[in-house]
Amino acid sequence: MSDRTGGKVRTIEDRLVAGFNSWRFAVMEPIQLRLARMKHEHEYRDPNQMPLITVCVPTYNRGPLLIERAVASVLSQTYENLELMIVGDHCTDNTAELLAEIRDPRLRFYNLPSRSRKYTQTVENHWFVGGATPANKAMELARGQWIARVDDDDTWTPDHLEKLLRFAQQGRYEFVSGLYVEERFGERKVVDGVRALDPYYTRRPADPNDSSPKIGGVSTWLYRSYLRFMRYNVDCWRKEWNRVWDVDLSLRIHGAGVRMGFLDEVVSFVLPRPGESSVGLEAYKLTEKDKLEQYKFDA
Numbered sequence: 001m002s003d004r005t006g007g008k009v010r011t012i013e014d015r016l017v018a019g020f021n022s023w024r025f026a027v028m029e030p031i032q033l034r035l036a037r038m039k040h041e042h043e044y045r046d047p048n049q050m051p052l053i054t055v056c057v058p059t060y061n062r063g064p065l066l067i068e069r070a071v072a073s074v075l076s077q078t079y080e081n082l083e084l085m086i087v088g089d090h091c092t093d094n095t096a097e098l099l100a101e102i103r104d105p106r107l108r109f110y111n112l113p114s115r116s117r118k119y120t121q122t123v124e125n126h127w128f129v130g131g132a133t134p135a136n137k138a139m140e141l142a143r144g145q146w147i148a149r150v151d152d153d154d155t156w157t158p159d160h161l162e163k164l165l166r167f168a169q170q171g172r173y174e175f176v177s178g179l180y181v182e183e184r185f186g187e188r189k190v191v192d193g194v195r196a197l198d199p200y201y202t203r204r205p206a207d208p209n210d211s212s213p214k215i216g217g218v219s220t221w222l223y224r225s226y227l228r229f230m231r232y233n234v235d236c237w238r239k240e241w242n243r244v245w246d247v248d249l250s251l252r253i254h255g256a257g258v259r260m261g262f263l264d265e266v267v268s269f270v271l272p273r274p275g276e277s278s279v280g281l282e283a284y285k286l287t288e289k290d291k292l293e294q295y296k297f298d299a
Contacts, residue, residue: 014238021235029230029256036226043145044224047169050081053161054144054225057086058134059152060115061294063095065273066152067102074150075104079161082106085141086152087134090115110141117297118234123288125237126295127281132232132245139228147225149246153273154219160267164222173261175223175253177216180268184278191217191270193262196254201242213254214262218246219270227258 010018055074059066066086074084084104088095088111099109112134119125131151139147146168148161157163168176182191193214194200197207236248254260276283284291 010238010240017235018238018240021233022239025233025252026255029252032229033227033256033258036229040224040226044169044172049145049169050079051145051165052143053079053082053146053148053165053222054138054142055082055084055148055150055161056135056138056142057084057150057152058089058131058138059086059091059095060089060131060134061091061093061095062152062273063091063093063098066095067098069155070150070152071099071102071107073155073158073160075102075106076158077156077161078159079165082148082161083108083142083144085138086110087138087141088112089131089134108141110137112137115297119237121292121296123284123291124281126291127284128237128243129232129234129245130295132234132236135245136231136234139231142225142228145225147223147228149221150219150268151270153271155269155271156219157267157269161222163265163267164220164263167261167263168222171261172259174227174259175221176261176263177214177220177222177250178263178265178267180217180220180270181266182270182279183272184282186277190266196251196260201247201251203241213260215250215254215260216262217268217270218250219268220263221246221250223253223258227253230256 057070084107086109090112096109096111150156164176177193180191181188193216195210195212195214197210197212199206230249230252232245233248236243236245242248242251270279272279278286
């Protein structure tokens, strides 16, 4: 979730669109949250429920890695009442064929019919917002009472869903996240959450009394499905700050007043892809030429 600016020079259009979206989200999403709670919150009163959890995975032409990492770790969870909703960003490799070989009725796959975008193709923009469209489609197709997210190249601890769900139920949280392990250049470290009002996000001086909730990486997220009216912002790349699609969404979730909790346990692993030495935007920049070719849009 680092490097939120990318050195971009913003146009007047960028400023207008980003400003309007910021205003729209700030006004509408708290109202939508109150309405969603009125309609659905009673469905979450039983802390011993074993609800269906939809795991949303956006992917693009990483079939073998998707199977080896995300699919394997999700389908081997100790919590079994789940559906795995994978949405391809118009995959053209063997993703569909590989998934069809997995005989597990909990797995669903939908491949978007096209892959077109409305942003300048830079390696930063592909990182900032590239997966937002298939992720939004996955949320639209989700049938679970809860939604979890994992990237196609990330993995979970076997009890990931079980721990996060019980933590959320016991604390009556609507959104929870946790710690994850990250590897860069052969070194692994546990990555803590960042408080929603931390200077990392706000660019304001640190408040020693800051008690805002911590927010963990996207592959540690679990939240109530009535929050899916808050979709990933496909124009977040136009912003001046906090331009990554999952950062943008998590801060809007906090701003709307969602009850958020943080589990101080490792539940996910973010590791380099085969042939790469780092993760995140750093990995994209280290292999910029290949990434621009890999993620170029449909003609």
